[in-house]
Amino acid sequence: MMLNDQWTIMNNSSSELDSKRPSKHKRCCNFLLWSLVVLVLIASVVTATVTILYLNQYPLPFISRGGLSSPVIATNPKESGALVTVSRVADGEPISIFLDPNCPDFSEHFLRWEALQSSLLRTLTNHNADDWQERGLVQKLSEELKVLSGHAHNLRLEYDSLKRGHGVLDQRLDGLQSEQSRIVQVLSDSHSGVLKLAAGLSDSLISLQRETESLQRLKSELSRDNTHAAVRPRDCSDVLAAGVSQDGVYSVFPPHDPDGFMVYCDMTTDGGGWTVIQRREDGSVNFFKGWDAYRDGFGTTTGEHWLGLHRIYSLTRLGGVELRIDMADFDNATAFAHYSDFSVGRDSVNPEEDGYPLSVDGYSGTAGDALLKHSGMRFTTKDRDQDQSENNCAAYYQGAWWYRNCHTSNLNGQYLRGGHASYADGVEWSSWTGWQYSLRFTEMKIRPRPKPEPQQS
Numbered sequence: 001m002m003l004n005d006q007w008t009i010m011n012n013s014s015s016e017l018d019s020k021r022p023s024k025h026k027r028c029c030n031f032l033l034w035s036l037v038v039l040v041l042i043a044s045v046v047t048a049t050v051t052i053l054y055l056n057q058y059p060l061p062f063i064s065r066g067g068l069s070s071p072v073i074a075t076n077p078k079e080s081g082a083l084v085t086v087s088r089v090a091d092g093e094p095i096s097i098f099l100d101p102n103c104p105d106f107s108e109h110f111l112r113w114e115a116l117q118s119s120l121l122r123t124l125t126n127h128n129a130d131d132w133q134e135r136g137l138v139q140k141l142s143e144e145l146k147v148l149s150g151h152a153h154n155l156r157l158e159y160d161s162l163k164r165g166h167g168v169l170d171q172r173l174d175g176l177q178s179e180q181s182r183i184v185q186v187l188s189d190s191h192s193g194v195l196k197l198a199a200g201l202s203d204s205l206i207s208l209q210r211e212t213e214s215l216q217r218l219k220s221e222l223s224r225d226n227t228h229a230a231v232r233p234r235d236c237s238d239v240l241a242a243g244v245s246q247d248g249v250y251s252v253f254p255p256h257d258p259d260g261f262m263v264y265c266d267m268t269t270d271g272g273g274w275t276v277i278q279r280r281e282d283g284s285v286n287f288f289k290g291w292d293a294y295r296d297g298f299g300t301t302t303g304e305h306w307l308g309l310h311r312i313y314s315l316t317r318l319g320g321v322e323l324r325i326d327m328a329d330f331d332n333a334t335a336f337a338h339y340s341d342f343s344v345g346r347d348s349v350n351p352e353e354d355g356y357p358l359s360v361d362g363y364s365g366t367a368g369d370a371l372l373k374h375s376g377m378r379f380t381t382k383d384r385d386q387d388q389s390e391n392n393c394a395a396y397y398q399g400a401w402w403y404r405n406c407h408t409s410n411l412n413g414q415y416l417r418g419g420h421a422s423y424a425d426g427v428e429w430s431s432w433t434g435w436q437y438s439l440r441f442t443e444m445k446i447r448p449r450p451k452p453e454p455q456q457s
């Protein structure tokens with residue numbers, strides 16, 4: 001107000017000077033104008049200085065601050081309980097702020113906080129205005145809450161059900177675990193069993209391999225034996241087949257008798273190949289012998305001899321053997337008897353214990369049959385009575401034969417040189433010379449029965 005007044009005075013003075021000196025007043029006007037400019041500048045500087053001091057709240061003696069609405073800060077007001085209360089004179093509403101006394105001075109932020117409070121108040125007002133909408137919302141929320149409660153109940157029920165199911169699942173899981181343990185145990189047992197079985201199989205394979213090797217060795221040995229048999233005749237027919245056609249003594253090796261023995265071979269009679277098993281020709285050998293002699297054989301192969309029951313068994317045990325008996329009397333008459341089948345002890349497990357029974361069949365010849373009645377009889381010697389007589393036929397008729405009760409032939413009897421007074425105790429073939437003629441020559445011989453030739457159409 002005071003500055004405006006001065007400014008008004010200046011303007012008034014200038015107007016008066018202009019009116020008093022209208023002619024020579026131009027220099028004076030310039031002076032006044034410059035003075036006025038200086039005054040305005042001074043006034044502007046003073047005004048600016050005062051304003052700055054005022055704004056910096058410097059206490060000015062000529063300005064009272066009671067009219068300005070600056071905030072009033074009260075510390076620790078008792079009635080509000082706040083540490084600091086900020087109040088604006090214009091509003092009159094205090095803003096209570098709880099401040100830590102040790103906090104730094106936040107007075108610069110109070111204006112910002114006031115603005116925040118105003119914003120909050122507006123928000124509260126808007127909130128009251130929207131209250132009716134909220135109530136509707138609350139009802140809606142309540143209804144939805146009921147629905148949610150129903151869902152929650154259902155979920156609860158499902159949870160309980162699931163919990164029970166979980167318990168059942170736990171039980172089944174326990175069962176499965178125990179089953180798994182059992183299966184693992186069974187697999188372990190099976191594994192050990194398989195291992196044992198494999199070990200057993202391995203042992204069996206090793207054993208089998210050894211057996212195979214043994215069999216191969218045996219096979220090669222048998223092969224060697226067969227090769228050897230080609231050069232080792234089983235009997236005189238093999239000797240003849242090997243190209244030897246001269247009568248004489250040869251070694252033969254019947255099956256199952258690898259040691260072999262010496263025999264006389266008749267290579268001339270009826271095609272040859274005959275193995276001689278008995279010969280009487282001069283009475284040089286005593287034929288009234290016991291069991292062991294007749295079992296093992298005796299005499300001279302080239303002369304009178306008995307080949308032996310066991311050797312005859314060896315030569316005939318496989319069957320298919322024929323027998324020929326050539327005979328001669330002291331008048332140089334000859335005859336023969338032929339039997340298409342002949343064997344000794346063929347069906348016996350133990351031929352000696354069984355008595356080397358005779359099997360003979362199929363007579364043909366010129367001497368008549370004097371042997372078929374002896375078929376099936378066991379061999380009797382003077383020391384082993386196996387005949388069907390109440391006496392010992394061998395002892396009674398001075399020989400050794402397959403006696404029944406007692407005989408129709410007695411080729412191992414006494415060499416009585418033709419007719420004799422005694423009864424049937426010589427070298428008899430009753431069908432040719434009766435029971436009181438002892439033959440000069442007898443020769444029993446065997447060979448494999450020739451296979452029938454294929455018939456020509």
Ligand SMILES: [Ca+2]
Nearest residue numbers: 387389391392
């Ligand atoms: Ca008897």
